Amino acid sequence: MDLKHRLRIAIVQTLYRFTVPQPLRTVQDSPFVLNENADPALLAEVWQELIEAGRIVPNDVYPDHCKLSPALKKRLDNRENIQDDLFLYGPEALR
Numbered sequence: 001m002d003l004k005h006r007l008r009i010a011i012v013q014t015l016y017r018f019t020v021p022q023p024l025r026t027v028q029d030s031p032f033v034l035n036e037n038a039d040p041a042l043l044a045e046v047w048q049e050l051i052e053a054g055r056i057v058p059n060d061v062y063p064d065h066c067k068l069s070p071a072l073k074k075r076l077d078n079r080e081n082i083q084d085d086l087f088l089y090g091p092e093a094l095r
Contacts, residue, residue: 006036007046008055008088012068015056016076021065053087 010032015022017030024047027033028040038046047066050056055072059065068076075082083089 003036003038004042004046007033007038007043008050010036011047011050012055012072012088015066015068016073018067021059021062021067023064055087
């Protein structure tokens with residue numbers, strides 16, 4: 001798996017464990033993200049890609065704090081298989 005792809009999944013895994021939006025600086029210290037040993041610039045790039053793809057959404061009051069999109073959170077809460085998400089697992093994940 002490509003590093004950017006692994007970082008996307010690590011960010012989603014991390015944000016799923018929080019009930020309130022989190023800033024990137026909190027997410028970058030999670031074990032899922034730390035295991036990837038990624039450059040902070042690359043992590044910020046992936047964070048922005050997730051926002052642009054609508055998988056994470058910025059908070060209205062603190063725009064640097066994000067949470068999972070309601071649709072993605074619902075799928076994870078319902079234990080649905082998200083491997084059909086082309087941005088997270090398909091060809092888009094490798095770009």
